[in-house]
Amino acid sequence: MTELNFRRHRRLRGSANIRSMVRETSVQKEDFIYPIFVVEGENVKEEISSMPGVFHFSLDRLGEELDEVVSLGIPSVILFGVPNEKDAVGSQAYHDHGITQEAIRFAKDRHPDLVVIADTCLCQYTDHGHCGVIENGVILNDESLDLLARTAVSQAKAGADIIAPSNMMDGFVAAIRYGLDQAGFENTPIMSYGVKYSSAYYGPFREAAHSTPQFGDRKTYQMDPANRLEALREAGSDIEEGADFMIVKPALSYLDIIREVRDNFDVPIVAYNVSGEYAMVKAAALNGWVDEKQIVLETLLSMKRAGADILMTYHAKDAARWLEEK
Template sequence: MNLIKRPRRLRINKTIREMVSETTIEIKNLIYPLFVVPGSNIKEEIDSMPGVYHFSIDNLINEVREVDALGIPAVLLFGIPSHKDEFASEAYADDGIIQRAVREIKKAVPQIIVVTDVCMCEYTSHGHCGIVKNNYVVNDETIDYLIKISLSHVKAGADIIAPSDMMDGRIGAIRQALDANGYTNTPIMAYSAKYASAFYGPFREAAESAPKFGDRKSYQMDPANSDEALREIALDIEEGADIIMVKPALPYLDIIRRAKDSFNIPVAAYNVSGEYSMLKAAVKNGWLDDSSIMESLTSIKRAGADIIITYFAKDVAKWITTL
């Protein structure tokens, strides 16, 4: 007898579908990004990122307490300084916005993991991710500053540092500096495959980090390239990265998959501001419903991401706990 194959049997109801589900997003997989600004009693919504805010440190603590109560294990901090200059001096100052924020978070919510973005673009007057000479971002001199920033963050209490600058050799240099200063147990989450993407627009508004001239294509990756991403990832692992990251996520699911298949190391994916804002706008206008958010994030997890950095983290945590 020629029997019909019936895979629909395992889709007949919600309980069976969940029993055989191959991919599950859990709250423990999420990191929530936060923007910290100088001042007090500030909670201002970012126009291009509805539901995402600038927080002064006092209100940031309240937000982190809520994040912790939802079971989200980690936050990723971005700072907007009161002063910018060509050397990003507030990025590595002991009383810089991130350094103060880290200290206050670790006092108030010591159990939450604090990840800090290590870069210069938010702090430089020109908006680039390093030291500029003759309108060019110089690599090796920039690394010296990235080391100073990294050390200032871990001295303040950061649990994980995340260099996002894309300078050659910076992971090895930072690892060596951390180890030499007694921070051998501080992990590095490397932005290893960070593309020169159009999807960063809302973030650049939020972080006030748009370059004042040119673009970042001489140091961030060409969106056309995937083999190059594997070379970048391999170099960062060789230099001491503990977690590697692909950024953005949704346009680069193939890179996430290749990274997961090629390297025995945790893979993070950053569901960036443009991805967030597109879905928020579509849901707000009724073009999509909320399920599109979970579908999108599930695709990132299915592609191979162990960790998802997303502005949807609080929403997802609430949905998961109410299921």
């Protein structure tokens, strides 16, 4: 046989241990943030129909979910409160005894070392379902900032370790950073949803958070899915205003954006593996069309490989169990 000159890449794939030795990217349970939906009422543990395995919990049932999260070694949760009462300015969002504030207190009392992140927005608290103040059908930017800052401060007072504003109003990080600092919470980090696209992948979440807009859409404040450079402008301004983490949302269809943000900024990057991404995998798995474990772990790995440091995902509990099996 004529001598050939070529690289034998397969040498580094010859056994499981060799593959493990040269593996460039890994997913571990310490990467996870697990989202939890908390509702008012008693003895509520109600599965969200479009998100199998994800539930609404009332405060008196929240402990069992938190205990499971902690037992699995997941270090962090993000809390989404769903109030019974809504109004035009989302006043329950910044009420000191609102559902999110009470959930934060409960979580920190039960598990002091658990990192509790507060989603900071108005949409699930307003009767119109938008993320800011409305006047003549227009979402007002600057008038919304004070309410967002008040919400962040009330959440920090309740014990939130991290504030995660998701509203996409211009200047929201600056307003929240100023509000926190003035209230004595200068050491509370901000995890900004700074790169948040107007996406069809949010559908199941809107059922879970009861936050579907009652008119129009969110395209005037959430980003156009066609735009890449806009993500760098949004991330850059939020970091200048004081963001400590940067969330890219959604994750799976925006892996290129995660990489762009990673290559341009040095803050920790959070990939939000959103409800629609979760629901598609769950539906396919329940029909026996895919191997759920392999699909989920590969999907999460793709987000880490793209440059994410942290994974916010509804798959966190399942993934933590599967990683223990390895």
